[in-house]
Amino acid sequence: MGDDEQAITEEHWRQATLIWDYHQMHHALRPCDVAIGLGSHDLGVAAFSAHLYHAGLFPHLVFTGGNSPTTAARFPRGEAVHFREHALKLGVPDEVILLEPNATNTGHNIALSRQLLAEAGIHPRSVLLISKPYMERRSFATARKLWPEVDAVCASEPLELDDYVKAIGDGKLVIDMLVGDLQRVIEYPRLGFAVAQDVPEVVHAAYEVLLRAGFDRRLLTS
Structure with missing residues (x-):
């Protein structure tokens, strides 16, 4: 210590x-059209995303995030890239994952993921936002501002x-x-x-x- x-x-x-x-928003988990794993220093987000995929809660998963001063050393190739690799090791099929490697803040996470999904022909009505435990409320408030037409459900590793x-x-x-x-x-x-x-x-x-x-x-x- x-x-x-x-x-x-x-x-x-x-x-x-x-x-x-x-x-923490304390949302009840339920199936959603897509999930977005929000990049950060916490690889637990990728692990919990894989867990929820295997539980059948979504068919498509976006990992979003470039780098920040707190993640550059740990994830030198970018948060989303490392999250994807970890999820693949945990059995998530490659074809399920979409990669958004440029976001540098939560607003970018939401906006760029929305754009990526649209370019892939995916227009969800519900989105599962998977984040660090203490980022749930901020990700929810951001999604409600930038993507108000979707039903946003928040999830994080239960710790x-x-x-x-x-x-x-x-x-x-x-x-x-x-x-x-x-x-x-x-x-x-x-x-x-x-x-x-x-x-x-x-x-x-x-x-x-x-x-x-x-x-x-x-x-x-x-």
């Missing part, structure tokens, strides 16, 4: 758990915060990311990037506590 993680108090974890729970932190190996980084994603949920509607989401007072208070405690490395820069 590093110095950063040692500085995380029980109160910080309590507040982070409130935000973690808020970020508790403690288990996710163990998988990532850096508690402070995870809390930074929870705070950063919540800032985007709050701010992006004003910028036209997403639809507004109700943020309960207790969640907003948790956000302020963690900001004051210095969990701010993933905030938007002006």
